[in-house]
Amino acid sequence: MTENFASEISQRPSRVERWVGLCARHAALVVGGVVILAVAAAFYVATHFSLSSDTQNLLSMKLPYRQRAAAFDRLFEPQNDQIVMVIDGQTSELAEAAAAALEQKIAARTDLFRTVSRPEGGFFLREGLLYLPTAEVRKQMDQLVAAQPFLGPLAADPSLRGLMSTLSTAATGVSAGQAKLDQLATPIAALSSTIDAVRAGKPAWFSWSALLSNEPAGPATRRRLVLATPVLDFSHLESGSKASQFIRDTTDALRLDAAHGVAVKLTGPIPLQDEQFGSIARNAGAIAAVALAAILFMLWMAVRAPKLIGAILATMLIGLVAASAIGLLIFHKFNVISVAFIPLFVGLGIDFGIQFTVRFRTEFKPGRDLDAALRAAGAGMGRSLILAATAIAVGFLAFAPTAYLGVSQLGVIAGVGMFVAVALNLTFLPSLICLLRPDPAARAPISISLSRLDAMLLSHRRTVLGVAVAAAAASACLIPFLRFDFNPFHLENPRSQAVIAALELMHDPNLTPNSIDVVAPSLAAANSLAPKLQKLSDVAAVRTLSSFVPDDQAAKLASIADAAQLLGFSLDPIAVQPPPSDAQTIAALRATAADLRAAAAKGGPAAAGAKHLADDLGWLASAPPEARLRARTALIPGLDIVLAETRNALQAAPVTLQSLPPSLTHNWLTPSGVARLSIVPKGDANDNRVLSRFIEQVRTVAPEVTGESVGIYEGGKTIAWAFIEAGVLSFIAITLLLFIVLKRPRYVAITMAPIVLTGLLTLGTCVVIRQPLNYANIIALPLLFGIGVAFHIYFVMAWRNGAAHLLQSSLTRAIFFSALATATGFGSLWASQHPGTASMGELLMISLVFTLGSALLFQPALMGDPPSEKPT
Secondary structure, X not given: OOOOOHHHOXXXXXXXXXXXXXXXXXXXXHHHHHHHHHHHHHHHHHHHOOEEOOHHHOOOOOOHHHHHHHHHHHHOOOXXXXXXXXXXXXXXXXXXXXXXXXXXXXXXXXXXXXXXXXXXXXXXXXXXXXXXXXXXXXXXXXXXXXXXXHXXXXXXXXXXXXXXXXXXXXXXXXXXXXXXHHHHHHHHHHHHHHHHHHHOOOXXXXXXXXXXXXXXXXXXXXXXXXXXXXXXXXXXXXXOHHHHHHHHHHHHHOOOOHHHOEEEEEEOHXXXXXXXXXXXXXXXXXXXXXXXXXXXXXXXXXXXXXXXXHHHHHHHXXXXXXXXXXXXXXXXXXXXXHHHHHHHHHHHHHHHHHHHHHHHHHHOOOOOOHHHHHHHHHHHHHHHHHHHHHHHHHHHHOOOOOOOHHHHHHHHHHHHHHHHHHHHHOOHHHHHHHHHOOOOOOOOOOOHHHHHHHHHXXXXXXXXXXXXXXXXXXXXXXXXXXXXXXXXHHHOOOOOXXXXXXXXXXXXXXXXXXXXXXXXOOHHHHHHHHHHHHOOOOEEEEEOHHHHOOOOHHHHHHHHHHHHHHHHHHHOOOOOOOOOOHHHHHHHHHHHHHHHHHHHOOOOOOHHHHHHHHHHHHHHHHOOHHHHHHHHHHHHHHHHHHHHHHHHHOOOOOOOOOOOOHHHHOOOEOOOOOEEEEEEEOOOOOOHHHHHHHHHHHHOOOOOEEOHHHHHHHHHHHHHHHHHHHXXXXXXXXXXXXXXXXXXXXXXXXXXXXXXXXXXXXXXXXXHOOOOEEOOHHHHHHHHHHHHHHHHHHHHHHHHOOOOOHHHOHHHHHHHHHHHXXXXXXXXXXXXXXXXXXXXXXXXXXXXXXXXXXXXXHHHHHHOOOOOOOOO
């Protein structure tokens, strides 16, 4: 019958049977020896465990594009290890003050930061006007000259008193008929809005730059960036966490928050990477708890014996510790990919344990000797487990020669781990079962539904096989449409601060990180190449060092010089009045309120606004000192910044290649004369199609490209090719192994066909549901391949040895609950908030469904009745 596996065991005991019997006879010695070795391994792991979070070492440095990137980094300052602080202010003055304060604080911490800089600071604060169109420069100079009556008195008395004095002078001019009140409508409205906010107890902001330009400040003018290169600690999962935490603590200390009109967001390569690893680590505990609960439940359903569940888990944990120790001995430290051998080992280690113990439960009936049942389990499952473990190990080891070093290391550790797992399940597990002495199992009734399913599959073999072949063919037709999403940015949590800020920067061609760099032997060669690149349809802009020398400087400098001559004494008064007392401020407020009311009496569209501001000033004069302090905080610091920026900008001097600051020059031209070109894409740089087309088009003109976008693009191709290469190698190696063991092509084909079917169905389904392969979920494929190989080997080995009606056997029970344990355990990843982890869980669930279906439906129909000739 279905549970009669006597035909599987020859009259002479097999080596595995004798080995299991030997371990059972010396159970205490075996268990004690393994525990001692496990303790030693655990001590080694505890004292030598190391995890490198450096993602730069996950791909081979022998790859041409990585060598070009390394050469580029030796010439110019690398930008793939930066923290970018995006500072948005309610006014440009608030953003400027925040950026300057942050830069100063960060520059003082040389223990945490190697460099700090501001793209808009220093040189560009003085020469920035020269980079504007000539017409825009003239317009701004005209506006400054027109504002001279305001700027002069304010520069001499930058206080509420000075502001009120300036406003009184203008109002008096209106009353005298020398000016119109409508000319004051804009400053009156702006001041009223600010003081209204103070009066209502709300945050109050005032932008002098917007007032002087007579235009509302857009988001770009209210944004500043600070770039910092942190000192990284790759022994921590979040390598830049110390530097990032210092920045956050500093922003808190400086009160750079929404309540004070400023928002600071951290983005860039390091915060994005740290946020990704951090979110995975934060979810790891909950996911592990769900997975453990699911595994325990499925173990109970499979063996229904607490002692056996304990034995399986103990065997798996000891194997995990041993595999970890071996991995550290070989590689000295894990990387963020190779540490994934843990779920791989857990899933497959538990599968081996379930297979052995379920077979043992089948053999251990009331009245039968426990040792004999263990030997029978070893005889029945030993060769299958050894062959499955060897095949899985070969599949994992096929990743070793690939250029994807992260998965290469994973393959070696997981491959060696499979031999550890099968050795323990045929040595330690039977010995521990012998010591625990579980109760015999009652004979389980044959499932009527499984019996009917078994009969249906065998009687309709051609139909089942035809449906399977049709499904495989349809899936194969979909494979060309399968996408590999090479952009790691798409695996980030879209709601995270770093991702939101990065997306905002990507939409600005001047700030997008997805640019391409090209190295030219000289600046002249770079300048010659730039126009050719600029003509490409997918290129938005091309920059060289020469791009930082503005055009039409003579006309721009003439406009600036004229304004400087007119405003010189106004902006740089001989004497600046000392800060006023509160009484002086009150007097100035009341006087200005009276002058505004007198001006409003002239009538006109602006009269209502003038009366409103007069009321506000009257209230402010009568309010407590704290209200005037809040008004001063809203109005005067921004004035100081605008006055300083204006003085600086009016000192602009001709810009030449020689006058560019060294900090800028060094990023574009080496001392030996090697020059850099930076090419910016058109369109959405976060779109893979845009990025791919952009890179390939630039290569038609400059083949030796490098840069962040090239690294993303080429890295994705390297990873995809690594899995194709490993898949082909493992398929060939496993096929050869099966030929050696099974000896007949038919048996090999029957074993491998369901694996191919599962793979095609999984990839076809990914196309249908629009789930691309990516950096994260592609790592699930080795686990799925390993489980599929194991399940089909178990069935074929039993069938080859004469077992019939396998759906009704304990083997099917073991496979079913092993698959469910893995599916529910690792399928819990689907609930992760991290998109990459969730996609891995989704792919695991999809493939395990097809793996189980092909094992329980397609495999029996493919095998049919057992062969009449038994293997020797």
